[in-house]
Amino acid sequence: MKYGYFDDLQKEYVITEPRTPVAWINYIGTIDFGGFVDQTGGALLCKGDPALNRIIKYIPQLPGGEFKGETLYIRIGGASGYKIFSPFYVPTLDHYDRYECHVGLGYMKIISEFYGIETEVTIFVPLNGFCEIRDICITNLNKEPVQLDLIPVIEYTHFDALKQLTNADWVPQTMQSKIIEEAEGRKILTQYAFMNREHRVNYFTSNHPISSFESDRKKFLGNHGYGTWKSPESLNQDELSNYEALRGDNIGALMHHLGVLQSGDRKRVITQLGQTAKIDEAIKDIHKYRDPKSVDKALAALKQFWEDYLSKAVVNTPDAAMNRMLNIHNPRQCYITKNWARYLSLYQLGFGARGIGFRDSAQDAMGILGHAPEEGRELVEMLLHVQNRNGSAMHQLNPLTMEANAGDSREMEDRPKYYSDDHLWIVLAVCAYMKETGNMGFLSKKIPFYEKDREEKPLEWGTVLEHLRRAIEFTRQDLGAHGLPLLGFADWNDTVNLPYGAESVFTANLYGAALKEMTELMEYLGDAVSARKYHGYYQEMKQNVNQCCWDGAWYIRYFDDKGDKIGSKENDKGKIYVNAQSWSVISGFAPYDRAVKALISVNKLLNTTKGIKLSYPGYSGYEPEKGGITTYPPGAKENGGIFLHSNPWVIIAEAMLGNGNQAYTYYTQINPALKNNIIDEYECEPYCYPQNILGDEHPQFGLARNSWLSGTASWMYQSAVKYLLGIRPSYGGLIIDPCIPTDWQGFTVTRHFRNAVFNINVKNPEGISKGVKQIFLNGNEIEGQTIPIPDGGTIYDVEAIMG
Ligand code: IFM
Numbered sequence: 001m002k003y004g005y006f007d008d009l010q011k012e013y014v015i016t017e018p019r020t021p022v023a024w025i026n027y028i029g030t031i032d033f034g035g036f037v038d039q040t041g042g043a044l045l046c047k048g049d050p051a052l053n054r055i056i057k058y059i060p061q062l063p064g065g066e067f068k069g070e071t072l073y074i075r076i077g078g079a080s081g082y083k084i085f086s087p088f089y090v091p092t093l094d095h096y097d098r099y100e101c102h103v104g105l106g107y108m109k110i111i112s113e114f115y116g117i118e119t120e121v122t123i124f125v126p127l128n129g130f131c132e133i134r135d136i137c138i139t140n141l142n143k144e145p146v147q148l149d150l151i152p153v154i155e156y157t158h159f160d161a162l163k164q165l166t167n168a169d170w171v172p173q174t175m176q177s178k179i180i181e182e183a184e185g186r187k188i189l190t191q192y193a194f195m196n197r198e199h200r201v202n203y204f205t206s207n208h209p210i211s212s213f214e215s216d217r218k219k220f221l222g223n224h225g226y227g228t229w230k231s232p233e234s235l236n237q238d239e240l241s242n243y244e245a246l247r248g249d250n251i252g253a254l255m256h257h258l259g260v261l262q263s264g265d266r267k268r269v270i271t272q273l274g275q276t277a278k279i280d281e282a283i284k285d286i287h288k289y290r291d292p293k294s295v296d297k298a299l300a301a302l303k304q305f306w307e308d309y310l311s312k313a314v315v316n317t318p319d320a321a322m323n324r325m326l327n328i329h330n331p332r333q334c335y336i337t338k339n340w341a342r343y344l345s346l347y348q349l350g351f352g353a354r355g356i357g358f359r360d361s362a363q364d365a366m367g368i369l370g371h372a373p374e375e376g377r378e379l380v381e382m383l384l385h386v387q388n389r390n391g392s393a394m395h396q397l398n399p400l401t402m403e404a405n406a407g408d409s410r411e412m413e414d415r416p417k418y419y420s421d422d423h424l425w426i427v428l429a430v431c432a433y434m435k436e437t438g439n440m441g442f443l444s445k446k447i448p449f450y451e452k453d454r455e456e457k458p459l460e461w462g463t464v465l466e467h468l469r470r471a472i473e474f475t476r477q478d479l480g481a482h483g484l485p486l487l488g489f490a491d492w493n494d495t496v497n498l499p500y501g502a503e504s505v506f507t508a509n510l511y512g513a514a515l516k517e518m519t520e521l522m523e524y525l526g527d528a529v530s531a532r533k534y535h536g537y538y539q540e541m542k543q544n545v546n547q548c549c550w551d552g553a554w555y556i557r558y559f560d561d562k563g564d565k566i567g568s569k570e571n572d573k574g575k576i577y578v579n580a581q582s583w584s585v586i587s588g589f590a591p592y593d594r595a596v597k598a599l600i601s602v603n604k605l606l607n608t609t610k611g612i613k614l615s616y617p618g619y620s621g622y623e624p625e626k627g628g629i630t631t632y633p634p635g636a637k638e639n640g641g642i643f644l645h646s647n648p649w650v651i652i653a654e655a656m657l658g659n660g661n662q663a664y665t666y667y668t669q670i671n672p673a674l675k676n677n678i679i680d681e682y683e684c685e686p687y688c689y690p691q692n693i694l695g696d697e698h699p700q701f702g703l704a705r706n707s708w709l710s711g712t713a714s715w716m717y718q719s720a721v722k723y724l725l726g727i728r729p730s731y732g733g734l735i736i737d738p739c740i741p742t743d744w745q746g747f748t749v750t751r752h753f754r755n756a757v758f759n760i761n762v763k764n765p766e767g768i769s770k771g772v773k774q775i776f777l778n779g780n781e782i783e784g785q786t787i788p789i790p791d792g793g794t795i796y797d798v799e800a801i802m803g
């Protein structure tokens with residue numbers, strides 16, 4: 001069954017069947033104010049902090065047909081008998097004649113037809129705004145006139161989202177609602193919640209006279225509290241009760257009598273849901289967005305923002321699904337992931353459930369550098385504040401308080417309290433930022449290390465360069481028996497948690513990649529001594545990896561604390577792990593013959609038609625000494641699942657070896673835009689990458705989960721643009737080094753870089769995968785494969801001939 005289609009012209013995906021297998025969402029606003037909206041108009045909104053300042057109650061675990069956070073009811077007829085339905089399908093579940101949920105850039109637009117009533121609702125948060133707008137246009141398509149009422153409804157949560165679920169005593173006693181009457185029958189329904197010395201004022205209002213309101217859920221649903229959202233009893237009365245709740249489950253329901261709409265008549269009502277410290281401070285905005293012209297302007301500004309953002313890199317390849325992802329959905333997901341980190345999705349619901357992860361955000365930042373480099377730098381800077389003086393990094397942080405913690409390692413007393421990889425990602429992210437922008441001054445910026453004195457003042461500051469140097473030195477001194485980095489609590493694979501003394505081959509390779517970056521940076525800065533030093537470190541680790549980790553046809557993944565191999569042919573389960581193969585190529589540690597063999601093993605033992613598995617065979621039963629990986633059944637998540645974040649690393653490795661056909665096959669087999677026809681198996685949104693797909697050892701092979709907030713977004717984008725299309729920023733200019741399928745005759749890319757625009761036309765007359773024989777810049781042939789740094793402000797034509 002198909003649930004929708006892509007509309008590339010409008011840069012939208014249009015859902016035409018509201019009963020998607022799982023909720024399909026879109027993000028509106030930012031973490032400052034915003035959240036997500038699902039395909040039936042349900043919403044989860046927060047301001048600043050999804051865990052501690054949640055506004056409405058969206059419980060993803062509830063069945064699909066249940067009310068979640070927000071809806072809209074429409075009432076046809078007069079007091080003698082009403083027909084009541086929701087134009088969002090949920091929660092009334094009526095028969096619809098047309099349903100379109102347009103998943104747009106920063107907005108959701110739901111257009112539906114029920115009982116001859118067309119409703120079009122555009123849902124968004126204005127750029128830098130602090131309220132959600134629902135712009136509702138309603139048209140009578142019937143031949144006869146109809147009398148219509150419009151009742152938008154929200155359900156509040158206590159701002160402390162966890163307390164809402166765990167404390168049913170004082171939470172309901174603190175929730176209070178009050179109405180503010182304004183001119184011409186307009187009203188603002190305010191809602192207060194308190195905790196200790198904190199309080200919040202939410203407001204819900206519209207630009208239309210409100211004849212009555214309800215703020216108590218029990219009264220709204222009726223039947224002594226046993227009424228349902230599907231059929232709320234209060235809507236059988238002409239008016240709501242005008243009850244200002246002083247406790248209980250607070251909601252906001254606003255009765256709008258639209259009067260009689262003749263055939264073809266259209267009415268527009270705009271609602272606003274926001275939060276403010278004092279209601280007086282919001283009045284200006286409330287009045288502003290009651291004016292439809294302001295709303296139109298705000299939506300146009302939002303669309304312009306996204307146009308500008310996406311225009312920074314536009315590709316045209318022979319693959320329409322790839323173009324669709326690279327020009328619209330993948331960069332959008334990168335930006336959303338960068339904004340929301342792992343803070344708020346259907347799967348992550350606030351800080352305790354991950355929040356900002358050092359490793360994750362460093363990688364997210366890399367995904368937006370071509371489109372919004374300074375936002376990437378800001379994120380990287382924030383992360384550097386929680387790097388320790390010894391060079392390691394805290395695992396997670398709360399950006400509002402800048403408190404950091406050691407992640408899941410806190411829960412296992414007998415395991416190390418740091419992760420061996422976190423700090424190394426920041427080296428990659430900082431270098432990528434400087435290659436993109438040329439802003440070498442960033443290296444001199446002083447940023448504190450995390451440790452504080454008793455007055456909460458940082459104990460030490462260091463330049464960004466010093467932070468990078470310490471990151472390298474931390475790993476260099478934190479080695480185990482085989483000269484490989486100690487694992488710490490975990491490396492990138494959070495779920496392999498081995499006792500102290502275990503070593504990580506992944507971290508060894510990541511360290512190698514970071515050392516390559518440091519060597520290149522030092523060479524660029526003219527610091528030959530440091531360049532030599534880092535190159536020396538690199539050679540040492542390369543030797544250690546090749547001496548102890550080659551297993552005949554692939555690299556092992558870990559040594560445990562007893563020196564036993566994990567990810568080896570000697571093991572019954574978990575014989576081979578993909579990251580040890582891809583990263584041995586990315587780091588450059590694998591000599592050519594081993595690189596080739598390792599990637600063949602990946603293809604033979606780990607690849608499936610739906611993506612590359614993280615490891616094989618899956619562990620089948622809990623093994624406490626291995627940790628979280630063994631809590632999953634074989635084929636799920638890190639235990640042999642198709643963990644998508646790791647797939648682009650294989651694409652990069654294949655491209656580095658020049659295998660364009662293989663790299664492209666790996667790209668294509670997980671392209672979500674190609675899942676549209678198999679959604680009943682895949683289930684998640686076809687317009688963004690999920691974190692994981694169940695592997696072929698699992699009976700539900702092919703089922704995707706945990707969409708949106710995943711490092712997959714950043715790395716799939718990087719693998720495609722930097723390695724398949726081969727357009728890579730460097731200190732000296734823009735590198736053109738494609739690795740494409742042999743049947744591509746070429747492709748074009750328009751890329752903004754260092755204040756100039758490059759129109760790049762790559763031609764592949766000989767049908768090869770890799771190799772560029774000539775590059776012309778504005779018609780003049782240049783030496784090598786790097787287009788030099790532009791003078792700026794200009795448009796350049798680049799022609800690259802492969803051969
Ligand atoms: O690398 C981690 C990431 O930090 C969080 N999600 C799971 C990944 C793999 O374990």
